[in-house]
Amino acid sequence: MTTTEPRNPYRPGLGEVPPVLAGREPIIDRFYLDLEQVGEGGTARETALYGLRGMGKTALLGELVRAARQAEWLAVRVETESEVGSLVSTIAGGVARPRVLPVGWDRGSFLNRFGEFAAGAGINVVGLGGVDARIRVKTKEAETRPSEVLVDLYQELGRIAADQGRGVALLIDETQRARVEDLRGLFRAISEAKTEQLPVITAFAGLLETPDLLMSAATSAERVHFEEIGVLDPAATYRALRTPADRAGVVFDQDGLDMLIEFSEGYPYFIQQLGSDSWNVRSDPERIGPDDAERAIALSRRQFERGALGRRWVELPEWGRHVVAAISVLVDRPAQWVEMGKVAELVGKTSTELSMTRRRLRDRGAVDTERGQIRITQPGFHWYAAGLVERGELELRIVSV
Numbered sequence: 576m577t578t579t580e581p582r583n584p585y586r587p588g589l590g591e592v593p594p595v596l597a598g599r600e601p602i603i604d605r606f607y608l609d610l611e612q613v614g615e616g617g618t619a620r621e622t623a624l625y626g627l628r629g630m631g632k633t634a635l636l637g638e639l640v641r642a643a644r645q646a647e648w649l650a651v652r653v654e655t656e657s658e659v660g661s662l663v664s665t666i667a668g669g670v671a672r673p674r675v676l677p678v679g680w681d682r683g684s685f686l687n688r689f690g691e692f693a694a695g696a697g698i699n700v701v702g703l704g705g706v707d708a709r710i711r712v713k714t715k716e717a718e719t720r721p722s723e724v725l726v727d728l729y730q731e732l733g734r735i736a737a738d739q740g741r742g743v744a745l746l747i748d749e750t751q752r753a754r755v756e757d758l759r760g761l762f763r764a765i766s767e768a769k770t771e772q773l774p775v776i777t778a779f780a781g782l783l784e785t786p787d788l789l790m791s792a793a794t795s796a797e798r799v800h801f802e803e804i805g806v807l808d809p810a811a812t813y814r815a816l817r818t819p820a821d822r823a824g825v826v827f828d829q830d831g832l833d834m835l836i837e838f839s840e841g842y843p844y845f846i847q848q849l850g851s852d853s854w855n856v857r858s859d860p861e862r863i864g865p866d867d868a869e870r871a872i873a874l875s876r877r878q879f880e881r882g883a884l885g886r887r888w889v890e891l892p893e894w895g896r897h898v899v900a901a902i903s904v905l906v907d908r909p910a911q912w913v914e915m916g917k918v919a920e921l922v923g924k925t926s927t928e929l930s931m932t933r934r935r936l937r938d939r940g941a942v943d944t945e946r947g948q949i950r951i952t953q954p955g956f957h958w959y960a961a962g963l964v965e966r967g968e969l970e971l972r973i974v975s976v
């Protein structure tokens with residue numbers, strides 16, 4: 576091995592920053608506009624990104640953090656925890672971390688002011704501004720009235736930012752874990768900050784249930800900009816796969832690319848794994864060809880079967896696996912629609928008998944239904960299920976006990 580061998584540029588694995596964040600430009604552009612508007616004393620609607628695991632919600636939030644920091648805003652991405660009252664300490668904890676402050680902010684005065692506020696609000700910040708800053712909600716007051724403290728926290732952060740002539744962006748990930756009570760407090764904090772024209776922007780990311788959860792927490796959530804984060808189109812998938820190799824001086828042959836684009840179904844989680852495996856298996860250091868793509872598909876496929884995809888499959892409701900498998904043998908392309916009646920016939924049940932299963936599959940994002948038609952929406956389920964049927968590991972007919 577030579578020392579000049581460039582490092583694998585692809586980033587498989589959840590939460591990894593992709594080398595090229597493809598296909599999300601409209602959302603990023605709108606966020607830039609929001610920053611501008613709020614920065615000029617206006618308001619903006621909150622954004623909520625929702626979608627299946629591995630679609631790239633966290634990666635996109637990361638990009639929004641970068642956008643805000645570029646504008647010299649204080650920007651933090653936090654992951655929600657499921658205990659009641661934890662939103663306050665999660666957000667405060669995010670703000671208390673080092674390197675959160677953009678250039679141009681006076682670190683000393685920020686830490687002083689935030690520390691003073693935290694102490695008054697009963698939020699105990701251990702090691703504020705240090706690498707191991709930890710937050711404890713200390714007093715009875717903060718424990719019993721977390722939503723009041725959230726309102727105060729928003730106000731204080733907004734004022735600190737306004738005094739700097741900048742703003743604050745709070746990006747809340749894994750929103751589906753949050754408690755309704757906490758979210759209710761958060762929406763109160765958001766609307767009170769808006770009333771005072773404070774420069775604070777909030778964005779959410781979470782699984783498919785996120786919109787319903789937010790709406791059940793506050794009626795003002797109706798005004799949130801809900802954005803479904805789905806698969807990338809072929810042009811974006813092409814860029815996501817090709818550009819990182821290009822930059823490293825490795826040529827991606829069109830035939831190989833076409834195979835990977837098709838197999839990936841535009842699913843960001845698949846794209847990075849396929850890119851990474853193609854890079855690793857290539858025999859010519861300067862090019863990735865169709866043979867490499869073929870080997871990469873075989874390798875990645877095994878990874879997916881043993882990993883998240885296989886797990887998601889076994890978590891499906893019992894009849895659901897038969898339904899998905901029946902769809903997969905009836906269609907030619909992964910996300911193609913098919914008549915519900917044909918699926919029902921193949922599994923040996925009536926459409927009515929399957930209605931409950933259908934709903935549960937839809938709630939999990941495995942399928943989509945529309946006017947008597949059904950299609951698979953979880954990337955990978957098409958080939959996964961078809962493979963099980965082909966190898967005789969799954970019977971299509973549902974045998975009731």
Ligand SMILES: Nc1ncnc2c1ncn2[C@@H]1O[C@H](COP(=O)(O)OP(=O)(O)OP(=O)(O)O)[C@@H](O)[C@H]1O
Nearest residue numbers: 589590591593597628629630631632633634843844
């Ligand atoms: N727009 C994109 N273009 C290319 N690759 C992407 C894109 N978005 C995400 N990825 C890659 O896809 C994978 C999954 O991304 P990410 O972890 O952000 O998904 P997620 O939606 O947050 O998943 P989860 O719901 O499990 O948290 C990562 O490897 C990431 O680098």
Ligand SMILES: [Mg+2]
Nearest residue numbers: 590632633634
């Ligand atoms: Mg994520």
